[in-house]
Amino acid sequence: MSAPLRFLIIDGYPRNRRDELVAAGITPAWKLHVHMLLRHLPNAEYDILFPCDNDTAIPSGEDLERYDGLIWTGSCLSVTDSGDPRIRVQIELARCSFEQGVPGWGSCWGLQIGAVAAGGEVSANPRGKEVGIARKISQTADAHQGHPMFVGKPHVFEAFCIHDDMVSRIPEGGVLLASNSFTQVQALAIAHKKGVLWGTQYHLEYDLREIARMMVLHQEQLIGQGFFSNADDLSRHADKMEALYKEPHRKDLRWQLGIDDDVLSDDIRQREFANWIHRLVMPRAAQHGKGEG
Known part of the structure; x- marks a missing residue:
């Protein structure tokens, strides 16, 4: 063997x-x-x-x-x-x-x-x-x-x-x-x-959960560079990412986040x-x- x-x-x-x-x-x-x-x-x-x-x-x-x-x-x-x-x-x-x-x-x-x-x-x-x-x-x-x-x-x-x-x-x-x-x-x-x-x-x-939490960890820098207007804005975005991670077939979150199977599917990604x-x-x-x- x-x-x-x-x-x-x-x-x-x-x-x-x-x-x-x-x-x-x-x-x-x-x-x-x-x-x-x-x-x-x-x-x-x-x-x-x-x-x-x-x-x-x-x-x-x-x-x-x-x-x-x-x-x-x-x-x-x-x-x-x-x-x-x-x-x-x-x-x-x-x-x-x-x-x-x-x-x-x-x-x-x-x-x-x-x-x-x-x-x-x-x-x-x-x-x-x-x-x-x-x-x-x-x-x-x-x-x-x-x-x-x-x-x-x-x-x-x-x-x-x-x-x-x-x-x-x-x-x-x-x-x-x-x-x-x-x-x-x-x-x-x-x-x-x-x-x-x-x-x-x-x-x-990475998956959606990991990148969402990474963005929260970097929130001060991301807000300072204009990616988000404030901490609440970033938090809402990260929450949507984690929600889609848990329910990857949700059409609403896929559309709102602009995410498709090339990101969500392990096999493709x-x-x-x-x-x-x-x-x-x-x-x-x-x-x-x-x-x-």
Whole structure:
């Protein structure tokens, strides 16, 4: 019997911010990715790494070879703060993963870390924060022509998002796969050295409940930037999101929030991640005599 597939989930949040998320009723990033992984690969094994924590031992290249895939979560940090040692250690880890040839998945921050590690650049989005739902994301011609990351995904779709930064220069070996009018790089495949990383600027792992509570946590910033007029306005919007999460077939809330199955359906929303498992991770694992797990 073949061995189960094993993954390393790299949570980019510092400990204090992870604690704040839990206190706000938000599921930690690592756990959201565990849920997503096990939904698509129920018998997968995984380890969790917190690279921002001082007491965390960062794996070496030989350590990374034990894994069939690396999954990078989001983070509250900014890759543009290049002097922050918590960021430098993650960029070095991503470089090491490319050198070892371990397939990578990057969500938001994870995509940005991978891009910088491969020689690209990240900067603040000149349009500001993209939050809630990223609207009218379109696949590029490369995706239309059958890139495996987007097989089975609608050509135009929407997705959960919350970010201030974006990939501003695609590294050599990077292929732009999705974009919208707000953020040019919404999805990217990066081939660098021996490795490949697929990633999205948007969050496949979120659901309406999570993004609603994340917006409440950021309410002071969102009100200050003009997304909502006051706290009551934001609260009403978040309440509608949570109500639709509980009753996803409600026509009234779908219409009021402008949300459809591309956001609500796990199968559609997480298609890119499922493709990463089945079209990138599994073929490589099979070469090493491993099965689905």
